Amino acid sequence: MKVGVVRFPGSNCDQDAYHVFKDVFGVSVQYLWHQEESINESDLVILPGGFSYGDYLRTGAVARLSPVMKSIIAHAHRGGYVLGICNGFQILCEAGLLPGALIRNTGLKFRCTQAWLRTERHDTVWTSAAPKDRPLQIPIAHGEGRYVADSETLTALENEGQIAFRYCTADGDPTEHANPNGSMRNIAGVMNREGNVLGMMPHPERAAEALLGSTDGRFILESIVSAIRARAR
Amino acid sequence: MPHVKVYITLKPTLLDAQGRVVEHALGTLGYSRVHDVRIGKYLSMTVEGDRGAVERDVKEMCERLLANPTIEDYRFEVDE
Numbered sequence: 648m649k650v651g652v653v654r655f656p657g658s659n660c661d662q663d664a665y666h667v668f669k670d671v672f673g674v675s676v677q678y679l680w681h682q683e684e685s686i687n688e689s690d691l692v693i694l695p696g697g698f699s700y701g702d703y704l705r706t707g708a709v710a711r712l713s714p715v716m717k718s719i720i721a722h723a724h725r726g727g728y729v730l731g732i733c734n735g736f737q738i739l740c741e742a743g744l745l746p747g748a749l750i751r752n753t754g755l756k757f758r759c760t761q762a763w764l765r766t767e768r769h770d771t772v773w774t775s776a777a778p779k780d781r782p783l784q785i786p787i788a789h790g791e792g793r794y795v796a797d798s799e800t801l802t803a804l805e806n807e808g809q810i811a812f813r814y815c816t817a818d819g820d821p822t823e824h825a826n827p828n829g830s831m832r833n834i835a836g837v838m839n840r841e842g843n844v845l846g847m848m849p850h851p852e853r854a855a856e857a858l859l860g861s862t863d864g865r866f867i868l869e870s871i872v873s874a875i876r877a878r879a880r
Numbered sequence: 881m882p883h884v885k886v887y888i889t890l891k892p893t894l895l896d897a898q899g900r901v902v903e904h905a906l907g908t909l910g911y912s913r914v915h916d917v918r919i920g921k922y923l924s925m926t927v928e929g930d931r932g933a934v935e936r937d938v939k940e941m942c943e944r945l946l947a948n949p950t951i952e953d954y955r956f957e958v959d960e
Contacts, residue, residue, distance in 0.1 A: 748950040753897050
């Protein structure tokens with residue numbers, strides 16, 4: 648299996664993602680330059696965090712026009728796996744691969760903190776390894792992470808089981824107080840209807856080694872690595 | 881060459897966090913009668929072509945890139 652980590656001008660979590668797949672999971676990883684048209688047979692494409700194109704105009708608005716995005720959209724439409732983290736989530740929404748949009752946090756603060764996430768489903772390729780009896784602790788670091796969508800879209804997301812994670816308390820309650828950015832319905836991560844594309848504001852790649860304070864991000868990355876290996880068999 | 885002014889605003893249903901902070905700041909300066917402050921974007925550009933073509937192109941630009949219809953509204957003016 649091969650993981651491709653996209654690099655846009657302004658990406659800054661690309662090395663973290665590369666490191667975790669290579670050194671923690673021991674899988675083959677390659678960088679994908681945004682100007683290249685090919686994703687070079689990547690089974691999983693990671694759109695990493697950062698500030699692609701300086702977040703000019705809107706977060707992710709310019710990055711989604713990069714040559715590499717054409718191949719990523721085609722990959723997603725073929726059922727290929729795509730994970731957008733933070734700025735990557737914003738890009739996926741701008742590219743139309745995921746519904747909704749991410750706008751400035753209600754409190755206006757750049758929130759850089761550990762967050763608790765309630766896993767909404769355990770039968771997806773992204774969450775199969777996640778514990779059922781407790782939330783995940785995974786850090787966030789963003790100024791524009793407030794997930795918004797119109798009410799029909801939100802209803803459809805709920806009905807289709809597309810909400811992957813919600814911000815919650817340490818006990819797993821998605822309260823208003825546990826919501827770090829004002830996201831509608833405490834949404835921290837959503838999938839497309841087919842479930843092969845996931846976007847999330849929290850950073851699982853920053854929670855994969857005990858030294859960094861939490862290893863809960865591993866559950867998500869482990870889930871998708873197992874899914875790819877099972878598919879290859 | 882026609883000069884185009886494009887105004888992009890957050891949909892009225894969405895809370896404008898920046899606008900709320902500016903409103904509060906104006907309040908601290910004593911402007912207590914100010915309400916509903918909202919911050920948008922203004923783009924200025926010149927576009928080649930006759931008025932009809934320019935209007936058609938700018939509308940398309942707004943829909944494809946300049947505004948995100950999920951969260952924003954847009955309007956524009958074309959001056960000869």
